[in-house]
Amino acid sequence: MTLSLEQYAAYRAQLAAAPDQVVQDEMDRLFGSLRAGTGSAELPKGMSGETLQQVVATVRDSPASLSATEVADALGASRVTARRYLEHLADTGQVERRPRYGGSGRPEVEYRWR
Numbered sequence: 001m002t003l004s005l006e007q008y009a010a011y012r013a014q015l016a017a018a019p020d021q022v023v024q025d026e027m028d029r030l031f032g033s034l035r036a037g038t039g040s041a042e043l044p045k046g047m048s049g050e051t052l053q054q055v056v057a058t059v060r061d062s063p064a065s066l067s068a069t070e071v072a073d074a075l076g077a078s079r080v081t082a083r084r085y086l087e088h089l090a091d092t093g094q095v096e097r098r099p100r101y102g103g104s105g106r107p108e109v110e111y112r113w114r
Helices: 003-017 024-035 049-060 068-075 079-091
Strands: 095-100 108-113
Touching (some): 049 079, 049 108, 068 079
Antiparallel strands (some): 095 108
């Protein structure tokens, strides 16, 4: 399946899950998901479409939420690189981020495909 078809399928799934009354911000996010990642010109400087696709596939195919460290290990990339891509996906509304508590020290941020 091409990236455009995957984006459309994700858009339709998000639309179906949306409440009956949707605010403008939610519609902007939904329509933005159709445009996100369609070309390297739309990505922030220093990000590649190929790496973004790998991060998307890793998070989307995971049954559980993942931390940046777990994504980095799966891709063979650095934690900083994985976090940069995950934060981009969170900012564009494609993944959900939340704190993971339970260990000592600061909570980790975990990411889940929407």
